[in-house]
Amino acid sequence: MVARLLLLHAHPDDEAITTGGLIHSAIFQGAQVMVVTATAGECGEVLNSQTPISAGALAKLRSSELAQSLIELGRPQHRWLGGFGKHLDSGMKGDSRNDNPRALINQDLNVLTKDLIEIFNEFQPDLIVTYEPGGGYGHPDHIKCNQIVLAALEETKLSIPLLYPVFPQSESAKLAELASSGTAFFGEVDLTKMSFIVTDDEIDFIVPATAAKLSALLCYRSQIDPAGSFYLRPANFDLSGIELEYFKIASGRQCYQVFDRTNPLFGLE
Numbered sequence: 238m239v240a241r242l243l244l245l246h247a248h249p250d251d252e253a254i255t256t257g258g259l260i261h262s263a264i265f266q267g268a269q270v271m272v273v274t275a276t277a278g279e280c281g282e283v284l285n286s287q288t289p290i291s292a293g294a295l296a297k298l299r300s301s302e303l304a305q306s307l308i309e310l311g312r313p314q315h316r317w318l319g320g321f322g323k324h325l326d327s328g329m330k331g332d333s334r335n336d337n338p339r340a341l342i343n344q345d346l347n348v349l350t351k352d353l354i355e356i357f358n359e360f361q362p363d364l365i366v367t368y369e370p371g372g373g374y375g376h377p378d379h380i381k382c383n384q385i386v387l388a389a390l391e392e393t394k395l396s397i398p399l400l401y402p403v404f405p406q407s408e409s410a411k412l413a414e415l416a417s418s419g420t421a422f423f424g425e426v427d428l429t430k431m432s433f434i435v436t437d438d439e440i441d442f443i444v445p446a447t448a449a450k451l452s453a454l455l456c457y458r459s460q461i462d463p464a465g466s467f468y469l470r471p472a473n474f475d476l477s478g479i480e481l482e483y484f485k486i487a488s489g490r491q492c493y494q495v496f497d498r499t500n501p502l503f504g505l506e
Contacts, residue, residue, distance in 0.1 A: 240268040240502040243362035245318070245353065245386055247341070247378035248278035248326060249303035250460055253453035255373075255402035256366055257310055258446030258482045259501065261453075264311035268502050271360045272307065273353070275318040275382055276341050280326040280334055283459045290459065296322065298459055305456035309449050314360070318385075319352040327377045335377065342377045349381070350388040357393060363505050365390070369401035369487070371432025390488075398489030400442070400501055403435045405483055435485060442484040442501045450479065 242263050246252045252260065252272050263270050277296035290298055300321065307315055318324065327340040335342060341349075367386045372379030390399065404412065412431070455461070484501055495504035 240266075240505060241271070241361060241363045242268055242502060243271045243273065243356070243360055243365050245273045245275065245365070245367040245382050247275050247368075247376065247382050248281065249274060249299040250278070250281075250306070250454070250457045251379075252303075253306050253310065253450060253457070254479075255482065257306075257450035257453045259366070259444050259484070260310045260313055261447050261449040262444060262500075263502055264313060266500075266502065269360075270311075270313035271356065271362065272313050272315050273318055273356055274303065274315070275349075275385075276324050276326040276378060277317075277322065278326050280328045280332065281460060285458050285461055295459075299457075302457045302459065306453040309453040309456060311449065316356055318349065318356075323352075324349075327381075330375065330377060341381050344381075346381075346384060346388055349385045350392060353385050353389045354393055357389060357395065362395075362397060364398050364400065364502060366400045366402065366484070369403065369433055369485070373402070373433040374431055396489065396492065398492050398501070398505070399487040400484040401433070401487050403433045403440060403483050403485045404431070405437045405440055406434055407437050409434050439485055440483045441486045442498055444482045444484065444499060444501070446480050446482055454479075 240263070242259075244252060244256055244260070246256075252274070260270055260272065278299040279296045281295065281299060283290055283295065303315075307313055324341040324344055325337055325339045326334075327342040328334045334340065337343070365386060367382050368379040370380065370383050372383065386399065389395075390397075409431070493504045497503040
């Protein structure tokens with residue numbers, strides 16, 4: 238049986254940041270992979286002054302960057318939740334753009350759940366990945382994605398594992414280095430607000446990332462300062478802090494007949 242992995246992410250680049258290694262390795266193993274993106278990241282920062290961008294064109298640009306990223310990750314299937322442009326990116330808490338009625342955080346959860354269930358019915362996933370309830374670092378769209386997945390699993394009664402990307406407490410100092418690397422990927426680091434940091438014994442899977450993850454991240458030129466350390470690193474994938482991806486089983490542990498700590502797709506019933 239070919240395993241089928243579905244990931245729900247909030248914005249373009251999220252698929253590469255926390256799950257690029259998992260996506261690429263799953264496809265390399267022969268699994269079917271579906272990446273679902275909820276918004277086009279209209280509120281994202283543009284850190285590259287060499288990237289020409291006109292007002293209102295950021296969604297189109299980030300959609301193009303996403304398409305390139307997915308090619309680097311092995312060409313998984315892709316869907317926009319509800320269709321491209323249906324939901325707008327929300328900013329962080331307090332951002333005035335969150336008043337827009339089309340912002341993802343203002344959308345009816347029942348409607349969003351229905352949109353995801355339609356993709357469930359089409360793709361028939363064996364494993365689902367999305368953010369933990371705190372949204373990683375409190376991003377409202379990440380929190381909403383968690384709510385959508387939980388509601389869809391409850392409504393469909395699917396008995397499949399749900400994984401959350403997390404980060405080990407013992408390695409959390411690396412996040413500060415990533416935050417200063419000249420990208421919009423990691424933002425400001427306040428470890429007290431990082432809900433995805435967990436104790437080491439809470440981690441179920443550790444997936445080695447590949448060079449494809451770095452290549453995917455580099456597709457997001459608008460999100461990278463050309464003078465920053467991230468862009469200037471050599472291409473041998475020595476970026477401390479993102480060479481491993483960590484996952485916690487949120488539900489569905491009983492679905493694993495056997496357990497391979499480096500491969501969340503192995504041993505599924």
